[in-house]
Amino acid sequence: MYRSASGDCEQETREEEAMKLGLACQEWGFFQLVNHGISDEVIERMKYEIQDQYSLELERIKSILLSSMSKNLGAEGLADMFKDGMQSVRINYYPPCHHSSKVLGLSPHSDGSGLTLLLQVNQVEGLQIKKNGRWLPIKPLSSAFIVNIDTLEIMSHGKYKSIEHRLVINPEKERMSITTFCMPRLDVGSRFNSQARGRK
Numbered sequence: 001m002y003r004s005a006s007g008d009c010e011q012e013t014r015e016e017e018a019m020k021l022g023l024a025c026q027e028w029g030f031f032q033l034v035n036h037g038i039s040d041e042v043i044e045r046m047k048y049e050i051q052d053q054y055s056l057e058l059e060r061i062k063s064i065l066l067s068s069m070s071k072n073l074g075a076e077g078l079a080d081m082f083k084d085g086m087q088s089v090r091i092n093y094y095p096p097c098h099h100s101s102k103v104l105g106l107s108p109h110s111d112g113s114g115l116t117l118l119l120q121v122n123q124v125e126g127l128q129i130k131k132n133g134r135w136l137p138i139k140p141l142s143s144a145f146i147v148n149i150d151t152l153e154i155m156s157h158g159k160y161k162s163i164e165h166r167l168v169i170n171p172e173k174e175r176m177s178i179t180t181f182c183m184p185r186l187d188v189g190s191r192f193n194s195q196a197r198g199r200k
């Protein structure tokens with residue numbers, strides 16, 4: 001819902017703002033939201049932590065993991081294939097739902113990046129992975145990253161497995177997680193895609 005940030009503005013201003021919002025949505029489909037009530041301090045801290053701390057630290061963890069996988073697979077240069085590859089981050093929020101048996105937070109899927117690093121923000125269970133036809137819950141460990149293999153399955157010629165997973169909702173508690181999808185460099189991705197197409 002759009003709400004004027006100061007909250008106490010006159011009815012007239014509110015109507016004017018709502019009209020401007022409507023126009024921006026109709027004519028541009030893009031707009032910048034100011035006076036939203038989140039303090040500069042919180043925003044600056046968030047920017048700093050995402051840019052200078054979290055993503056740099058993840059980059060470090062990713063290269064350590066990939067070097068080790070590279071040795072394990074006997075596939076030199078795996079870490080290099082991900083160097084300067086795109087990373088995208090998704091913050092997932094799952095509100096509690098009393099009809100939790102009738103809904104899913106995320107339906108069964110496997111991720112489309114190369115490798116995924118997932119951080120559970122709170123310790124609420126919900127993630128399940130499919131193993132031998134059964135859904136197994138993943139117990140949240142505080143401060144652990146949950147790592148899952150995606151297109152690395154193709155890159156490892158099937159030696160590593162990309163596993164289907166889903167998210168079930170808790171009836172009482174909300175859940176939050178931060179997923180970082182790590183892609184190989186674009187040229188590597190297209191090389192593997194055309195190889196995979198060639199195999200069909």
Ligand SMILES: O=C(O)CCC(=O)C(=O)O
Binds near residue numbers: 118126
């Ligand atoms: O929230 C989770 O634990 C799972 C998230 C997930 O599978 C995804 O973002 O692709």
Ligand SMILES: [Fe+2]
Binds near residue numbers: 109110165
């Ligand atoms: Fe996923």
